[in-house]
Amino acid sequence: MRFDVLVVGDANPDLVLRGDVRPRFGQEEQLLDAADLVLGGSAAITAMGCARLGLRTGLLAAVGDDVFGSFVRERLAERGVELLVPDHAQAKEPTGISVILSAPGDRAILTLSGAIPLLRPADVTDELIKDSRHVHVASLFLQPGLQEGLADVFARARANDTGTSLDTNWDPSGRWSGLEEILAVTDVFLPNAAELLAVSKAGNLHEAAAKLVAAGTTVVLKDGARGGRVWWPGGEAAAPGLSVDVVDTTGAGDSFNAGFLAARLGGEALPEAVAWAARAGSLSTRAAGGTAAQPERDELIPSAR
Template sequence: MRTVLVAGDANVDLVLRGDVVPRFGQAEQLLDSGELVLGGSASIVACGLARLGVPTALVARVGDDPFGRFQRDGLEAAGVSTEHVEVDRDLPTGLSVILSAPDDRAILTVPGTIPTLRAAAVRAALAATGAAHLHVASYFLQPSLAAELPGLLAEVRAAGVTVSLDTNWDPAERWDGVLDLLAHVDVVLPNLAELRALAAGPRTDVDRARRLASLGPRVVVKAGADGGWSVDPAGAFFEAPGLPVDVVDTTGAGDSFDAGYLAALAHGIADEAERLRWAAGAGSLSTLGSGGTGRQASLADLGVA
């Protein structure tokens, strides 16, 4: 099995739970818990892939600070290669504060080093690792990389490397550039809100997914507690339910869903319904722990080994 290379964000998450709706006027609120955990969509996907037995490397940038060391130590403990995680001597590591409620969350992010990843670093990591698949996360947090992605992805796909993309949410809510990029992507993995933003015209979510799929990729949609579903470029529809769980924290559940789906691909699973079963199971189980990597699925959890 060849390496999967994940490109994107490597920031720490401070996850706060309890009465997390802020009240200004210098009001002090007492919360139930607060934990500093490994964060960043790309980092969480990479850890989830490694947990599912896939050789995984991350290309990202962190600062020369305690948060950057925390992030690299956590990735290495999870079995992710950090050889291509660059250390910036000037900028701080990114930081996200997660205000986590049982059914929703708000995210406050200080970008730090996140926007500074460039295509040259991704290209070098692909060459060094011999990766068979490239997954790009947090497109909108990385404007420099985003501007270079059309050329980079066309190049790597011509070399036989498959590509997946999870844009995550666009803080500016403009959603620029994604539709033009999809011709160079094999799998795109939006959640329902992102799907509706990317393809606003059609009347139903399946129609929206088919519109995106007509541009080239398979569209794999994260549907929260309901699991996930997909549409291929020919318009065929597949789905898998989520698992019934007592949710602790939804942070990173979509990233663990991504990891489950990409791990199934890496393990050679040809059946799309089975790939979605891996994805929905991995996403559901991740909500049993705090943060994105606190309770990621193993192959045994998915009934595979």
């Protein structure tokens, strides 16, 4: 096959600002500790993490023909990720960009969507599905056109025995709607705690996970510094994160995704896969941005560390 994993979703630069990042209006000038322009977008960071872990990785994303688009293309090429931009999305909108205000233990994200919402379900063709062992979709709520037909995309993937996974990320509208049909044909759902509660409308994490597992999907929870947890029909397992000197948590959840996918596509069972994911998420926080400190495969195997 052409790809071990085809990642579908957003790709854009992130401008990560660290230090005194709480804005004070009134034309006050504030001095920062650091500013880094790095590759961002949940899909792009996940794709970069998958490639670092040895997977043949494609990224289907809408990227503009501008300076930010050139930056995205260069970073992906450095890691060996093949970027696929649909013809209809070429040069229609500027490449999206996010500004990350990164404070210890938390962050705020300001995003210009730009070309990001231009992806359509039809862009995930039957040919691409047949050329991929697994399809992972990210940042769904930034892409309403893709969301409308994603259930059909995943149904086509399932009919081809191609695995599927979904990381919705946060819903800026706060509605969290339109997921029931998609999750019914999703093999793996990868939320954080707030997203899992919002999607399920349950009172606690265990109830939320049980509800979604009963509907047919494996739930893999990204639980920050605590690590991760996985629920599947008839079982659950948890794995701790690693203790590291944290520089920036941007994209840690996307590196978590990559660790999980690399483990599963390498034949690991779910408990070991969530352990790989927790380690990958932890290690990715060692540098600014989401991709600079992403681990290699040996770093995720305890006997090799």
